Amino acid sequence: MPFINERLEANRDAIAKNRADSGPVRVSRFRFEPEAVMTRLRANIVGQDDALAAMESMLVRVKADIGEENRPLAVHLFLGPTGVGKTETVRLIAEAIHGNRDSLCRIDMNTLAQEHYAAALTGAPPGYVGSKEGHSLFDLDKVQGSFGKPGIVLFDEIEKASKEVTRTLLNVLDTGRLVFPSGNREIDFRNTLIFMTSNAGALDAEAHHHRYQRGWRRWLGLSPGAGDRIRDTALRRHFDPEFLNRIDQILTFNNLTDNWLDALLDIELAGLNKRLARKHARLTLSPELRTDLCLGYDSRYGAREMLRAFRQRLEPAVARALLAHPDCTDFSADLRGSEVVVSQYVE
Ligand SMILES: Nc1ncnc2c1ncn2[C@@H]1O[C@H](COP(=O)(O)OP(=O)(O)OP(=O)(O)O)[C@@H](O)[C@H]1O
Ligand SMILES: [Mg+2]
Structure with a gap:
């Protein structure tokens, strides 16, 4: 492949010509x-x-x-x-x-x-x-x-x-x-x-954040800025x-605290629904199941926890329902005891 920069040179001439033809003065090469x-x-x-x-x-x-x-x-x-x-x-x-x-x-x-x-x-x-x-x-x-x-x-x-x-x-x-x-x-x-x-430096910054959340500095409204210093020290060490x-x-990148759970769940559900659409199916979750899927989330492991809950608890039940009801397009997932149950959706 002739490299980009050679093509850039060639392009410069083209742009000069373009200007003569009263095209826009600047056209980005990036599409x-x-x-x-x-x-x-x-x-x-x-x-x-x-x-x-x-x-x-x-x-x-x-x-x-x-x-x-x-x-x-x-x-x-x-x-x-x-x-x-x-x-x-x-x-x-x-x-x-x-x-x-x-x-x-x-x-x-x-x-x-x-x-x-x-x-x-x-x-x-x-x-x-x-x-x-x-x-x-x-x-x-x-x-x-x-x-x-x-x-x-x-x-x-x-x-x-x-x-x-x-x-x-x-x-x-x-x-x-x-x-x-x-x-x-x-x-x-x-x-x-x-x-x-x-x-x-992520662990050091996390430890600092916890100390700050619990400590007196927070109550006095002192800035948590030391986190940046900790990060810089860790960076310089490596x-x-x-x-x-x-x-x-x-x-x-920030720690994903519990406040983001709902949004994470929606993103994962949208992803699952996109895959289900290829099988002509759609899934909704009951509020109880939503709450349950978010339980036990440990922010130290980040969003992968939510992915795991989907993969281990929700998807097997969805798969079983898809196979059991080949004609159904709308499914709902609910909680029965601690089990996830997926059934045909009825309004
Ligand atoms: N901020 C976020 N918003 C939405 N989804 C997220 C977010 N962070 C992570 N995820 C989900 O979690 C999965 C794992 O995230 P990702 O691979 O980006 O982790 P990472 O920050 O690179 O961690 P590591 O340092 O372990 O590599 C992603 O595939 C994505 O589905
Ligand atoms: Mg990564």
């Missing part, structure tokens, strides 16, 4: 609408307003295409506890831009924790087995995207990466390029949105300043 992406994000992610607002600014900036040329389009680090929407946000962006939530190149840094695995990222150095082939974990199409759409890369659990891998990444963030040690190949990240996630310096924005 995605920040607003449409945000609608999808806001409908599916709860409790993370600040992070979503930052995503909106990022998308608008990318669409306007005014970033520096020799860098990735955007570099964000998502911090926060487990199961609060960090990976989901990136998947939803991929879905909104590329029409598929798997249209992203995800690198699990946990598997690269040992020094010698750095080769998996960049291919083996010259003289080593595999150096000629230049194998890499990166899926080129997903990294580089296309002329009208940015590629998306997600580095999960970035704090687990070895120093050597972090150094490789530093180069990518700096120059927008990853040159293989064999010297004969490079991957271009200049058309890429880079996301990194980490739980670093990452070099040069690395942090090259990140556009570091965003902290």
